[in-house]
Amino acid sequence: MSVKRAIIWLSVALIDAILAWSVVVLVSNASYGLAVIVVLLLIFIDYALINPKGYPFLYMIPALIFMMILTVYPIYYTFQIAFENYVTGYMWSRQQVVSELLNTIVIKPNPKYFNYSVYTLYKKYSPTENFVLLLKGSQGKLYIAQTPEKTGKRYISRFEMLTDGSVSINGVKYSVVRSVKNPSKIVSIYSQKGNYVYFYSPMDHETFPNLKFFNMYYASILSRTEFVNPQMGTLFFTNKYGFSKLVTAKYEYTLSNMPVLENGKNVEKTVLINTLTGLPVVEKDFAFWNVNPKTGKKTKIIGYYGYAGLKNFKDLLTNKQIMAPFLSVFIWTFEWAALSVFFTFVAGLILAMILNNRNMRFRTVYRTLLIIPWAIPAFISIIIFRVGFFNVSFGIINKIFLEHWLHLGPINWFGNAFWAKVALLIVNTWLGFPYMMVISLGALQSIPNELYEAASIDGASKWHTFRKITFPLLMIPLAPLLIASFAFNFNNFNVIYLLTGGGPPIPHSITPAGQTDILLSYTYNLAFGGVSGRNYGLAAAISILIFLIIATISAVNFKLSGSFEEVNR
Amino acid sequence: MMKRAHPIRHIVIWLVIAVVLFPVLWIFTTSIRRGNAYISTSLFSGQTTWQNYVDLILEPKNVPALYNEVSNIYSLGEPYNKMSKKKIIAKLNSDFNAYDRYFKSTLKMSNSIKKDAQWINTNFLPEAKKAAVKNVKKHGAQDLLYLNKLSSYLSKRYSALGKKYKLAGLLQTLKKFENSPTPQMLSVIKNYFPNVLKQWEKYALASKAAASKISNFPSEISGLLSNNKISGKNANDLIAAYKQTYKMLANGNFSYSKWFAPIYLREINMNTIKISQSLHGTDKIKLIKMKNDLFSTVQNLNAYKTSYTKSVQNALDTSKNAYEELVGNLQDSLNNLENSYSKDLNDLSVLQNNASAYSATLTKDASQIALFANNIIPTSIALENFVSILKTVLKGESQNSNGKNEQFYDFSPYIILTKKWLSLASDQQSFLGVTKKVNVILNNLEFLQSMGNFMATHLTLDAISNIKSSLPFVTLKLKSGLEMSMPVLKNYDSTKKELNAVYSKTKQITKEISKISKEILPLRKKLETLNSSIILAQLYYLTKISKDSLKSQFDEINSFKNAQLFLGNLSNFYSNLENSNVKLPVFPSYSRYDEFFNVEKLIKTVSLALKTSNDIDRLVTQYASYINKLKNRSTSYIEINKLGFPLIVKELSTLNSLYQQQYVSKIGPNLGIISRRTHDLSSLKYLSEVSAKLNSMNNKAFYITQEWKVKYIPPFMRWLLNSIIVAGSAAVVTVFLSALMAYPFSRFRFVGRKYGLIGILLVQMFPTMMAMVALYLLLNFIGKFFPPLGLNTLGGLAFLYIGGGIAFDAWLTKGFFDAIPKELEEAAMVDGATRFQTFWKIILPLSAPILAVTTILGFVGNYGDYILASIVLTGINHYTYAVGLQTFSTSQYSTNWGLMTAAALIGMIPILALFLGLQRFIVSGLTQGSVKG
Incomplete structure (x- = not known):
């Protein structure tokens, strides 16, 4: 027993040492958020190891480490930079900027x-x-x-x-x-x-x-x-x-102590001096500025990031040049998710109703063949569709079907917003209908046959039977799935990014927004893809918005599917 | 439910399946097709190859790839800079061996091409040529018929046209002349075409001379033959041929084509040779001499004939020239008119510009004067007042000046200035009002000047001193106003004049323009009709000439070459017809000669194949000799390089230039042509005899190209392996960790359990992707301290996948664990097992199948991730399959659809198999509420 105890204490000491060291490293690198997370982890692990009541937590430690670092911290971080001016030109911390300047x-x-x-x-x-x-x-x-x-x-x-x-x-x-x-x-x-x-x-x-x-x-x-x-x-x-x-x-720059006028008082302060002009470097608006000794004009040297309050959210709601493209993206995101669900569901339901006959020959063969689009990794299909099918000059739709067979002019699939949306919906329907077919098939089979028999005795038409019996009974199990599908398509980045890349671009937009961009791909463009520079702050702000929307949708869904009851069980 | 067969259902389903699976079918067929689907306009192709798969999976090094490797070895690039000498040499030797294998196989294939080509050349082509000629003969007759019809149609239209434009005289002559130069025509021809006549006379004379020369030949020969007792078919034919020839010459009713078609001459020649073998001595010589005489005569005649035809051609050209001259003259005058027209227009626009500029200056000037007039009002009022003050002063004071001559204020410069102004303005009718005002001012000024003496003496008077103090201001204002408006006045007049001149000139030019435009219109119309008539005339003559020359050439079609000539001219004729804008009756399609042209294509292809295979042989032997040289010196080269003295291996650059000159610019394109042509030809029915040979040539050409062309093959298997490793390891770790985490939630009741579960649910909703900024920076940070988990590493990517998947899997796994009865564990614990043991030995084994399925689904999900991988991975060797496949659609591979679709198919097949194999689990798992990931 004492040996076991000793092992526990030893491991506690070891883990604590490692974590404490990493906290020191993190703090010295100014990563305070991550440091806090590690401290929380440290407390949790110590509690689980030392306190006998913490036994259940022992199982969670490894998974929790991953979750804290890779899910909780990024969420926290996203919230943090949503309130910072983290954009191109302001990508470094103040400390980094100063040391960079001193080495120029x-x-x-x-x-x-x-x-x-x-x-x-x-x-x-x-x-x-x-x-x-x-x-x-x-x-x-x-x-x-x-x-x-x-x-x-x-x-x-x-x-x-x-x-x-x-x-x-x-x-x-x-x-x-x-x-x-x-x-x-x-x-x-x-x-x-x-x-x-x-x-x-x-x-x-x-x-x-x-x-x-x-x-x-x-x-x-x-x-x-x-x-x-x-x-x-x-x-x-x-x-x-x-x-x-x-x-x-x-x-070019040295550090020097100088009296500086601050809040009406003369304060001795360490400032950067430009050795060419001999004048101190001015610091304002998250940036350092050189002062021209003759004209007094200021030129920006380099910026750094810092807390900017609600600037990003304000920009989203009030800056017209940002708000207009954002609004268009926002609306299309909803349209896209709704239309995707609609088309896939209609296609899937029709096929399911055709296949829903136990006596049909080759039924399983048909089902298996129809599932194939779903079974192929989506990105492969999308890339093939983009390069081989929808390419404006070489894709087989334009080159062979329209031009060679029907002698029609080519369709500008990716240059015209309407056709880009059509292409997206075609591809997404192809990708998504098998899923809808499978779930509809399952739901159809659970509808008792007696209902149909009763309906036929009462002389109901086929359409009537569908409307009054099949559809309402289908919706009970399928509604949560359709909502989940809506949520999935709401964030269906792959299709958008790999097929149209969000294009064609919205004219006169100062942010990299396209007419087929959904919120998530827009966020991606803001953070990673922009030619005009990266705007992490705005991207994070939109991420939070997406999170709120998805959380709301999911909450409704959990309520419907009863996931919350499972928590209490 | 109804229990009937539903054929419609089946049909609908099959249709849907066909549409749905079309992309998959397309991927497959494109991946195995040989040509470039990127530019082809057919969906599928009959030529298939597995080369794309071989390239992707085995990544074989072909000749240029080997070259790159070998040159890298010699320059000791990565990774050879760290290898031992022995290893490098071994590597080099294996490369050299690979070279040898390629040389051998290339030579073998090139030999096979050569053999096939030769076989076709000797065994097939002679017959095919004959058949093709026969074919041309058959179809050509129809074309000639059409030509006749066309000729009569055109002549009708043409004569109508000639009447209309009174050009008939010249044309008529030509027309008659063409038919045949009868004696009646000669006088007419003399007037127009003396040269033709001369030639024709020469020819007629020569013809007659020739006839008289050989008039005795038939009887002489028959005597000669009977003397030698030679008779039979040959002898009869010979004599008949001579008789015919004589008749033709004597009649003068000759046609060039009949001479050109040497039926009689051939018979004479053949029979003479045969008969002369049985003759001896002088008889033999005599016979041969007679034959030679005939032949030389004919040759002379031919020469005359040629010059005659030339002169006919010249005559035709002259007529054309005359036509063109006429048109040219018309065109010239039209051009002149149009030139002057456009010049006038130009002048007009210049004038209009000037006019507007002038009028603009005028209005500006006028406004300036108006401004001046305004400004001058106070001055004038002030002066007026001064004068009136003075006048009142004068009434009260004596006008005596005390005899003093003092100066009060010198107005003279202002007076001069004002006078000048007035003189300038005197002509200006437009400024009468202003001039009046200025006149008043001048009067006042002069008055003041005259009163100067008085004022100077009465300076003590307030009024006068006041005047004095304000005078400088008044005069200054006056001066500036005058000076400002003076230049305007000066120019105003001239500008106005110019404007008027411009106006009058404009009028004149406008008149001229309208006149010219009236003249131009009919001229243009005339030219247009004339142009169209000339096109028709040209067409008419073209048809005439073509009719005769084609007819004569048609008669000559007995060899392939003649048929080619005939078809060449026929095609020229047709293209001329098509190019002329004259509406014509429908003419027959030229595609009826396809067979002939395909045989021609075959001939060309075969000769190209023979040439190319020789080129290949030469290239391979030369290449091999250099490689041999390298092989012998490789050890010393490597040694020197290893010592740190970089050596430029000249053999390598020679090899490269050899490759560039021989293969890239010559053999490669030729092989492509051979491949394409043999493929096109092999499907033709009338070439079915050689289609096997053609296919084999096509194959060989394709595979030689594969061995020698520069290929860009990405490290595809590496990508696939990366994907499998990352996705697999992440899936396994995720499932294990989430099982560990799910266990207490399923089996324990503890503080925070409920909030923990809700937390997991919440965290699961936040897609990993949305936090990508944070994740990117996080990996960047971690990589500084622990490189295996940094950016651009597979470890880092797996790390992210694990973090993103745990919450979801934990939630799912908890559900599975809940379904396992607790009694099993309780029993084990009664037996003394610890909690962990029950988890490890009971729960995990029991849920192993379902955990396995979860792992596989996790694997599939991770495998299909593109975005995180594309953010994390930047080095081409670290790419996962998804990121790699994306490069196929964006980089230099994007036009290589074969490679791309093959890669797509290889990548999708394992997932497809897993998915379809686990169909049952997925379908049942779905209805529990999971969403496709």
Whole structure:
């Protein structure tokens, strides 16, 4: 017993340690939501393990970990960013933005340029990561830069001018070895560490075969290296010139303490200073702004995300350019779900009524054949429909059926909103009618035969029998299923996305909305697909809306199907 | 229910099934068809191949793929940079062996093509040619008949036309001349076509000379033969042929075509050779000489005939030229008229533009003057007042100026300016009102100037000092107003003049235009009718010429080449007919000659096949020789590369250029042509004899292409495997975890059970997809600390599937567990089993079948997911099947429907099988309330 107890305590300690560590990591990465979730998990697990009453919870732990992280947290997260300005241009946190700004390099005004060549120590036949740079200034002066040394995330390399073919840096003496035939060519650099052999120069075509190695090993180091000399200043490989040459450059922004006017009071505050203008960087509207010293005009450098209140919801309801396409998408979503259910149900019911005869031969064969569209993974069928059938110029509907057989003009399936909707409904009916057929068949078989016999004795017509007996009795078991089908089609992303991609686009919309987009695909476009940028905040706001709609529909459905009673059992 | 057979039901069901399953059928047939369904206009094709499946499943490396691999090996790219030398060499050798296999099979197939082509060439084509010629002969007669009809029809219409346009003289001549140059016609011809006559005379003379030359030949030959006692059919034929030839020449009633069809000459030639074998010495020489004489005469005649026909052609051309000249003249004058018309129109528009510009400036100017007039009112009033003040002052004061000559204020510049203004405005009728005002101002100014002395002496007077103080303002205003309006005045006049000029010119031009347009209209009409008549005339002559030349060519149809010539001209004739816009009676369809052209196509195809198979042989031998070179040097190449001295392997670039020059630009397209043509031809009835051979050629050509063309084959099996691994593992884990979770909810009563269940229900409603932003960032975050679960990993994707599926499965599983009786567990616990043991040993085994079904359904659901996978996975090697299939419809594969449909079919079959196998469970599971996922 004590052994078991010990094992439990040990596992408690282990799990707690892991979870506590992850909480620390999460907090240090500013993922507070996830940290809270992990803390909740930690408490729950400890409770289940320690408290004897918590025994039933032991079973739930593994599943709960997954659910908390992968379902509850995303829901929470979605709610969170629905209240943030999380859009293109504001994709980083403030902390990330500041550190990015502090690492920005800018070329100094009136820059000096340095050509360079790499000299490396060879180990047997292969070059090593021990290398020096020979720099050549604009007046033909030569300098030697030492092997870059790592300090933090960056590298630093000291460089000094050569005098009489040699120089000593940090106590290491380097001397150049010139070619005998051509004295202007420096073949190697000799030092106590070894003989650095000429390896690569962007000016020398003959060394280009070594470019591959240079790119693989040296480039990543050199791109982060600061070349320092007290007289000459600092040199960098900049984005502008790449690895073609070195330029005198500096960090564009530094941190400094400055008195800042805040709420009418002078406050000493740490601010970013633009080293080119010497002016502090202004921070407002979730962004940093440079101030032009002459005109006083502000230009945005970079934005970060943060809490924006109800902005996204307000935009949805009041900004006309956002609201109009959203409204059109919203209405089509309902139309789409309703029409899909209607067509699939009608088709399925008719087939079910034809098949609903126990004495019919090949009944099971027919049923099996008719189920096939449902059995094929939907995305395969949709892709085939799009490429092979509905493609405007090559699809067989336009090319063969309409043009070659009927000599009619082609239908612009994906360029015209009406035809795009028709194509969607055709495909979705093809995909969905077998399901309706199967459930209708089941429901039809449960209707007692005596009712029909009684009806025929009373002289009811076939239509009358259908309307008064079959249909009402069918609806009892099928209503919840139809509602569920409505909910499914409401979010039937695959068909929309893979067939029309939401297109054709709604004209004059500033958000990526299409005329066949449903809410979910619209959300997807907002978050992932937009050419005009990503708008996670708006996407999350719409997600919440979808959730509310689906929850309402499902609640009605659970009430109908009695799922809530099951909870109490 | 009624227990009757329902045939209608069956028919309806079958129809529905046909429509519903059509896409599936299409997928299958497209996946095995050989041609490119993307551009074909037929739904199905008779040519089938399993190549797409082979490519997708086995991913065989064909020649270009091997080339890529080998060059990658030599440059030590991934993954060879980390391999040992030995392994690399082994890999290379296996590639070289694969090359050898391809070489062998390609050579074999190319040989088979060659053999088939040769067989067709020697055994089938001669007969087919004959049959085709016969066919042409048969149908050609009908066409000629039609040509005759057409000719008479056209001549009727044509003569009517000639009368109408009085062009009959020239045309009549031509018409008569064409029929035959009888002596009566010669005088007429002389006038128009002297050259033709000369040629004709030359020819007639030569013909007569030839006739006289051979007049004795028949009797001479009969003497010669009887001397040598030669008789029989050959001898008789020879003499008859000579007699006929002579008759023809002597009559002068010759026709070019009869000479061209050397029936008699052939007989003479053949019989001469046969007979001369039995002759000796001088007789033999004599006979042969006679034959040669005849032949050279005929040759001369032919030369004359050619020049004669040429001159006829020239004459026809001349007539055409005359026509065209006429039309040209008409056209020229029309063009001139139209040019001047358009020029006038242009001028008019320029003028109108000018006019509007002028009138605009004028109105602007006028308004400026009006403004000036307005502005000047205060000045004028002020001056008026000054004057009246002065006048009152003058009444009271003596006008003496004390003899002083002092300056009060110099008005002279303003006076000058005003005078200038007035002189400018004097001509302007439009500004009379303003001029009057300015005149008043001038008067006042002059008055003030004259009073200067007085005012200067009376400066002490208030009134005068007041005047002085305000004078600068008044004059300044006056000055600015005058200066501002002066340039306007200056230009106004000239502008107005110009405007008037423009107006008059416009009138003139408009008149001219209306005149020209009146002239142009009839001219245009005339040209139109003339043009149409010329088309008809040309058509008429075309028919005439075609009739004769086609007739003569038709007579010559005894060889394939002649038939080709005939059909070529016939088709030219028909296309000319079609191109002319003249309405004609319906003419026979040209497609009756299809058989001939198909034989022609076959001939071409066979020769192309022979050429191509030779090309292939050459390519393969050259390619193989370079590969051999590489093979011998591979070890040292690899060694050098391994040392870190990158080596550019020249053989590889040579191989590449060889491939590009030989295969890509020549053999590949030719094989495509051969394949297509043999396929088209093999289904023809009259070629059924060779259809087997053609099919085999088609096959071989197709498979050679498969071995040599560059193919883009995606890592399809990798995608499928990824899908199966991710979907399967996620499904298994999900079901296990949800079973664990469902157990306490089913068997325990504890605090929070109810809310837990509701929570599960709620969470289950929130589709995983909606939280995709969060999931994306979450995976990104996790990947930093635990890469196997990061973005673009299968682990990460499986992780998401598990998280998305647990709630649903737990709810479902709880239902299953509820159905298992509790007594079983209670009994076990009485026997001393722990809670977990009862779960593990009783509940799980009992519900295993249903859990298995749930797992499979979960697998199917995960397998069918596209969106999450497409967000998480970005590397092509990490794709799941769904994401991979989507690339077939968007990337370079999108036109390759064969590959796409094959991939679709491979991907759907396992799911289809699982689904149909589990039909029973799914159907029963459905009615419990689950929705298709």
